[in-house]
Amino acid sequence: MRRVAVVAVTVFLSAAMAAPALARPEKRFDRGSSTMRELTFGNLRDGYKIFREACKGCHHRGNDQGAKFLYTESKSMRAWNRVFYERYPACAKSGAWQSLSGDDLLKLNDYLFVNAVDAVDVNCYL
Numbered sequence: 308m309r310r311v312a313v314v315a316v317t318v319f320l321s322a323a324m325a326a327p328a329l330a331r332p333e334k335r336f337d338r339g340s341s342t343m344r345e346l347t348f349g350n351l352r353d354g355y356k357i358f359r360e361a362c363k364g365c366h367h368r369g370n371d372q373g374a375k376f377l378y379t380e381s382k383s384m385r386a387w388n389r390v391f392y393e394r395y396p397a398c399a400k401s402g403a404w405q406s407l408s409g410d411d412l413l414k415l416n417d418y419l420f421v422n423a424v425d426a427v428d429v430n431c432y433l
């Protein structure tokens with residue numbers, strides 16, 4: 308019985324060590340400002356707060372604003388970049404983003420990008 312446990316643990320550990328480390332992007336090219344953004348902890352934490360305060364008020368499940376439920380994995384990295392580069396959403400056009408500074412929007416884009424549905428284990432930056 309003990310031997311089975313030891314073998315099981317050994318197999319598990321070697322599988323875990325052989326698996327490639329899951330990596331998230333560390334940088335994001337921002338087309339709007341033509342800059343390469345370092346995805347720092349501070350900026351991502353700020354982006355998380357901005358998303359909760361400026362977006363989730365409408366985009367939460369079961370809202371009565373007619374807004375779709377949105378979370379970071381609703382879109383790919385490329386698609387989130389397009390949201391902010393083109394500012395095509397109806398809410399951006401109707402002024403719901405107006406209270407946000409340019410810097411806020413960059414941090415928000417950083418946060419959504421790094422947690423996008425396809426953001427794990429990539430080797431290229433969009």
Ligand code: HEC
Nearest residue numbers: 361362364365366372373374375390396397398399403404
């Ligand atoms: C006052 C309510 C409100 C706020 C605040 C708001 N939105 Fe929206 N948003 C809407 C509505 C209504 C639509 C149009 C219906 C839809 O597609 O969800 C929309 C559409 C969108 C879409 C298009 C949906 C899609 O699938 O592409 C995106 C993306 C989006 N919003 C992102 C955001 C982000 C990011 C923020 C925060 C900066 C935000 N919204 C804040 C109401 C809001």
